Amino acid sequence: MDLTNFEPTRTLPGLLLDRANREPDAVALRHWRDGVMQAITWRTYRDRVQDLALGLVAQGVRHGDRVAVMSGARPEWVFAALAVQSVGGVVIGVYPTNSPAEIEQLLVHSEAVAFIGETTTELTKVAEVAAHTPKLRLVVGIDATPPELPEVIKRTTWEALCEEGTQYADDSADPLSELVAGGSLDDAAVLFYTSGSTGVPKGVTHSHRTLQHSVQTFVGLYPQILSHEHDAVGFLPLAHVAPALVSVFAPLLARLVVTYCRMGDYEDVLRSVRPTAVLWPPRFYEKIAGELIAQTEGWPRLRRYAYHAAMWAGRRVAERRWSHRRPSVPLRIAYAAALRWVFLPLRATVGMDRIRLAYTASAAMPESVIAIWQIWGLDLRENYGLTETAGCPIAHFDQPFPRPGFIGKEFPDPRFQVKVADDGEMLLRAPLLFDGYWRNPAETEAVFEDGWFRTGDLMERTPHGDIRLIGRKKDVIITRGGKTINPQPIETRLKESSLINEAIVVGDARKYLTVLLEPSTTADARSAESLAERLRAEVARVNADLARVEQLKDFRVLPRSLEIERGERTANGKIKRNAVVRSFAALIDDMYGANDDAAIANHLRSRPK
Template identity: 75%
Template sequence: MSSSTSASVPRERRRIPARGGKRGRVMELTGFEPERTLPGLLLDRAHREPDTVALRYSCGGTVRAITWRRYLDRVRELAFGLVARGVRHGDRVAVMSGARPEWVFAALAVQSVGGVVIGVYPTNSPAEIEQVLVHSEAVAFVGETETELAKVAKIAGNTPDLRLVAGIDAAPPELPAGITGVSWDDLRSAGEPDSLAELIAATALDDPAVLFYTSGSTGVPKGVTHSHRTLQHAIQSVIGLYPESRTTRHDVVGFLPLAHVAPAVLLVFTPLRTRLVVTFCRIEDYSEVLRAVRPTVVLWPPRFYEKLAAELIALAGSWTGIRRLAYRAAMRIGRRMAERRWSGRRAPVPLRIAYAAAVRGVFVPLRASLGMDRLRVAWTASAAMPESVVALWQIWGLDLRENYGLTETGGCPIGQFGQPFPRPGRIGREFADPRYQVKLADDREMLIRAPLLFSGYWRNPGETEAVFADGWFRTGDLMERTADGNIRLIGRKKDVIITRGGKTVDPQPIEIRLKESSLIEEAIVVGDGRKYLTVLIEPSAAADAGLDGRVRAELERVNADLARAEQLKDFRVLPRPLEASRGERTANGKVKRAAVAGSFAGLIDEMYGVDDDAAIADHVRRPR
């Protein structure tokens, strides 16, 4: 899609001053308490500004707009269609689709009925879909294409509560007796529209609104229950990251799976209370749509920043002559500016002038090649980000900030709120509202109290009780406070490796250092119960012949900064990429360590030889 065929994006926005200036904005963010359910917010917005653009979507090379009036009309049709098909207050409805307006309409329609939305990843296998549908006791399923609908048809007979399957782009295939299949248009026209306000009024703020199923990186997926109340506190924390979103239009491109909590909160629910306009597109089209929309806001996991940074580095490397010299000079200036920022020292006037020229003349045009020239601030969460990646984007003039959130928190109880160009490696501080509290447990685990915390794990009181201690949520993350009061993560409680010598090692910082190399896509440190640490390496697309020697050099680079017990003694290059279909990655890309260790047990044993567990087992089997 080219920008010439897309709906135009205004270059200037009218700014509405917040009451009381900066201090007033901060005060407005604290003490918030929701008064309406999420569909209630939609009703209010559609009545207040019916002809304002609510969201957009990319279709056939153009970007098309949907107003709040049309948004509400679609939700009304679907809500009464669901009622006509037997969906009732409290019922669970699963939605399996890419990021598109229909996902949003379905979610708000289900919630208007008083139901609970369940996001299902389009990449999920039939067995994974069955697990979610059975555990949640879902009564209805909405699928996008023939692929999703075929998956659910395969396992529908094993889901005793399923009564309805609706297809967005295709009609459902033949289904078992007792389960009705309908098209999207049939579902929209099935009901007799009545007062949506009356239907919505039957739902309370503390009723369940969404079930987000955990990725399963540390065990069986659990249904994390968020209510209308907790989700609105999650929205409030997002607003805290960028208060201007309440008064000024901002554009974001939505392509990440809405079954994941962060995209759902940002792209589906946050626009109800802000002037954030989402342009939805297929994930395979996101690079083209980025160039067309030129977003002003992004919230991505680290891998997207890494991928796009690699593209820009390659582009700058192709420049010749004056452009090459200008880029090199700009990078020298940018590094000096970044060092001043991170040290808290004000840059001298000549450096500020030179850096402004470097950003305007070199870095913004470079970022414009990806449609990222209008960005002034961006965020990352969901996984550890190599400090070098954050540093590079900040040098390029993008105020990239790290934030912290989990499925159980919905939004960001901790973030780099209002602090421009923060030092990489920290996740910030607690949200300004005094109800947001963080404390350190005796074992360095981070504990959180906040109004955005989930209601509990769906029908699993034992697991719910296990993650709370006197009202404090056990995050499973280990943390420390820096001298200036910021929070730095130092690992995951369940990811630590305990060597045979009793040394406890957090593998994540080592893996992050390794992944700074352009040769390495993924690194999995192993060594639990062994004499020393080793690592499995998934090479990147940039790797070529002679890989072993170059990876050995990367290990030596990382080992130079590690204590003896933390050093990596050997490595093996994986013969294939890690795959979600084999259970080695979760649906959102996280590595499942136990599954990887099982898949590549032979490679791991090679790195320890007969001098480890295998030798002991062999001695027991063969008496001397």
């Protein structure tokens, strides 16, 4: 693949056919189930897709139809996606955590004609709302038979549908190739629904062409996967754009072998596979780093001394890298010893010793988390992508061990362009941009300006061209005094503390800022008073570096964790700020006192005596 002049020539199922013809017996992917690893070749991959695709055709699924898949990360999700696309259809990922109401909204909006569910749990959810989805006419169970459904909807199992496809194929020598030949690069391939963190989820339409340009940028992060086999572990929901891009579509063009497993098994699978390529959301790096730090604290005294000495060398090497200074020869020797005898063995305990380059996206990561992994020898870099880009038009493509806090530069292809609007918003122009919001031309038109996509993110660029995100345009807080404040940098600073899992800064239309804190599960909570004092110290630490109008005047500890089921988090874990503010309105009002406008609102709502 020419990374700077790449132009797709085949649809995604066409790429599958090419790989199956070129290397039929090579391993395409693996599956971990109950401690057993199963390898699947490209020939088997193609055959599974063919059987399912023909089964869908036999059930009346046609070019342009939408098919929803609700499942964890497993090979069947991949087979389903490529089978639907082989028919010329559009696959829709549904999060396993979605409620029946959310499933109904998605099926109705997309006018999906078929639904593929993993277990009885998912199938029962769709059965609850099936009567309200007028276009749905087929429900397929992967591990279970669907429950009773309205008569107009056929229910079947994965095995039965594939068997039907096998019989349907008897009349043709190469039925999958015939199906795939009817597709076009600009056909819609996937509908990724946005998380809904700022409103009703939108269906983001990506074509076979835009997804391959997205893969182009992913390969740009890790060019070695074109020539040498690399291993990855797939456990994140494939309904989300980044895991789907990395685990489902990138392997069609690159030599990346994904081992799929359940979310609950990923730690065991990491240790077994020892992956070489990683792209995770920040919370996984945070979680694993916390576990490793706790592990070192339990080491014998002599080993702890060795670790502290290694950290001394690691910090100094990191500081020199960030300031573009070459470490001295003695320091390089000391760090090489630290890496070999301390840091790599430490990382090996969680299966991360073979990784030399890792990326994170989807949310801001505390700089301290990036720093600790870089000190431990993992070249962890932030990059930038949205559901609307699928790939990463901005990243540290050729900057090893970059200073934390920056997301990099544009992808090195002249078709990828970034500029800053007058109000600081990042604007993008690139061939990986989505084709529009599904059946929502008004929303699509609203996010484009003279061919530039309005990202909704605020950015600044250094004289060297490095880009830093400084907040979300829609997340800005405007205080009663007219001050505009971006809460995300403040929240990120707070979450650097090991005591704090989530921080939600509030203060829109208020006189000052306050914050809701969700303590970390590892925080020592021997008494509420003790925890409150320690959290107060963390707030004071952050306030010390803030301008007066940005300082947090008070805080409250959330009485419970934020929940997807209550609408406070999106399916991929992001905070829905407005929902949190509604859920804890009384707690927030308590931080502003009787003089706040909440008192007037309460007076208006109260009934006269």
